[in-house]
Amino acid sequence: MLEQGLFPCPEALTDDELEPPINEPRINERIRVPEVRLVGPNGEQVGIVRIEDATRLAQEADLDLVEVAPNSRPPVVKLMDYGKFKYEAAVKAREARRNQANTEIKEMRFRLKIDEHDYETKKGHIVRFLKGGDKVKVTIMFRGREQSRPEMGRRLLLKLADELQDLSVVENMPSQEGRNMSLVLGPLKKKAEAMEEQRKVRDERKAADKAERAERAAAKAAKKTSGDESE
Structure with missing residues (x-):
């Protein structure tokens, strides 16, 4: 749990400043600067801290220290699960490519x-x-x-x-x-959204047809049973 006010709080950063660079960012021990501007895992502004303190906080929270704005002075780093971040970014990129190709x-x-x-x-x-x-x-x-x-x-x-x-x-x-x-x-709708809607319509139609067939079969069976009892 990060303590607010532990370090001086800088002005709020914009979303653009917090975006990871296109190339692979430096993480953990690869960040070799005296001090950094630290952002918490939920976007909270912690402040300018020594790299040793930022590393300690990352270890205590079982998270990675990721450099998200290397050109800032000092560089901006964020506490996050870097493995999860990379996985989600890859999924989004793959989805975007699929939508574009389709x-x-x-x-x-x-x-x-x-x-x-x-x-x-x-x-x-x-x-x-x-x-x-x-x-x-x-x-x-x-x-x-x-x-x-x-x-x-x-x-x-x-x-x-x-x-x-x-x-x-x-x-x-x-x-x-x-x-x-x-x-x-x-x-107005993306290809993937349209395909998903079409799939749902097909599934609903199949379910309705199946229910109708079951209802006819039950009615036929009931009619046959009634005829057998009257004999």
């Missing part, structure tokens, strides 16, 4: 004079892509004299974005490239 950019093409039925059909596909956690690039293809009316294409794309605002965010506003004009919609 996210795809789907493309949906519209004609400027698309009819209502085709519009709704294509919008349904876009909804499915967004719910699946994928980005969608929506492209309007201009033909002939339609190229002189880019505002019509912009209006159609913005209408679509407005109708899908509950599922998406506009990542790139309508921009024209040659005969085409495109808009990019990003999903």
Whole structure:
């Protein structure tokens, strides 16, 4: 248990100052400076202390002394379970890479004079892509004299974005490239979250189907038993 007020308390540090450096930080006996600014395991500010005192406190708390801001004067160190910290950081990094790798950019093409039925059909596909956690690039293809009316294409794309605002965010506003004009919609939910929701829906549907089959079987068995008793 760290005693507050044991050492002079410096001004509060920002979250950025407490972030570990990108490279492997120095820990425990590898920290070779006369004094450090010590931060407790829950972020409490202990103060500027001699490295010997900081090391002793770490040993008493069965924690590691980790240098989190080596360029500060004096360097900032924090008491933490470094093994647990590295494990959690690796899990987060792996999850971030998986989300990035799984996210795809789907493309949906519209004609400027698309009819209502085709519009709704294509919008349904876009909804499915967004719910699946994928980005969608929506492209309007201009033909002939339609190229002189880019505002019509912009209006159609913005209408679509407005109708899908509950599922998406506009990542790139309508921009024209040659005969085409495109808009990019990003999903509100990450790929991993969308996949987890889909898995839950499938599991719930399977459970409901199983319960329904069991109920039919029980009703059939009850009906058969009733028939046997009446004979």
